Amino acid sequence: MRVTADFDYSSYFKPRVPERRAPFEFYPTPPSAIRALLSVERFEGDVWEPACGDGAISRELVAAGYDVIATDITDWGYGYPGYDFLTLEKPFARNIVTNPPYGFGLADRFVEKALAFTADTGGRVAMLLNIASLCHPKRHDDFVRQPPSVIYALDECVCFPLGDPARATAHTNKHRYAWLIWDHAHEGDSVIRWLSTAPFA
Numbered sequence: 707m708r709v710t711a712d713f714d715y716s717s718y719f720k721p722r723v724p725e726r727r728a729p730f731e732f733y734p735t736p737p738s739a740i741r742a743l744l745s746v747e748r749f750e751g752d753v754w755e756p757a758c759g760d761g762a763i764s765r766e767l768v769a770a771g772y773d774v775i776a777t778d779i780t781d782w783g784y785g786y787p788g789y790d791f792l793t794l795e796k797p798f799a800r801n802i803v804t805n806p807p808y809g810f811g812l813a814d815r816f817v818e819k820a821l822a823f824t825a826d827t828g829g830r831v832a833m834l835l836n837i838a839s840l841c842h843p844k845r846h847d848d849f850v851r852q853p854p855s856v857i858y859a860l861d862e863c864v865c866f867p868l869g870d871p872a873r874a875t876a877h878t879n880k881h882r883y884a885w886l887i888w889d890h891a892h893e894g895d896s897v898i899r900w901l902s903t904a905p906f907a
């Protein structure tokens with residue numbers, strides 16, 4: 707769905723956005739986290755960043771030589787705003803790389819949608835997720851059915867609300883992040899690797 711100016715964001719982000727959540731779940735990725743990923747993973751073909759925010763991930767992908775399509779539900783000053791990833795019917799590129807919105811179950815819906823798109827394109831999915839999300843009764847069966855090929859546990863990564871350290875809450879620093887990679891050709895269990903962001907800061 708292409709989102710128009712009269713789109714009702716408040717009902718989309720139900721229940722009402724608690725004060726401690728950033729608008730549109732905007733917690734930009736530190737560049738070191740995406741640089742670290744790109745030091746160990748390559749994607750064949752073009753890449754879609756479907757929740758591009760202000761371009762934190764997209765810029766690094768472009769710098770690494772990828773053709774990148776960057777979209778977002780709203781306008782953070784980069785890419786094509788007004789595209790709700792969850793209602794789009796066709797993929798814009800072969801691979802999908804993003805740090806999705808987390809709250810309100812949105813990350814689960816992003817993973818599900820990205821896996822459905824890449825099942826068609828033959829591409830891979832990379833999502834920056836809270837590592838605690840691996841351990842949840844609602845996700846257990848999905849992970850067992852379609853395990854990520856690799857889980858990269860990051861040593862240090864903080865995604866601040868609106869990218870502003872001054873807005874950090876008690877929750878901000880508690881998150882621990884991992885890149886999860888899904889490859890439709892992968893068979894067997896997930897491999898876990900440890901990845902340091904420090905060399906890429």
Ligand SMILES: C[S@@+](CC[C@H](N)C(=O)[O-])C[C@H]1O[C@@H](n2cnc3c(N)ncnc32)[C@H](O)[C@@H]1O
Pocket residue numbers: 730731732733734735756757758759760761762763777778779780782789790791792804805806807808812
């Ligand atoms: C955690 S931020 C990450 C931004 C960017 N991916 C990055 O890594 O810096 C989540 C982003 O998802 C966007 N977003 C939220 N819901 C969306 C939706 N349904 N479709 C597309 N983008 C969405 C927000 O506007 C925000 O930019």
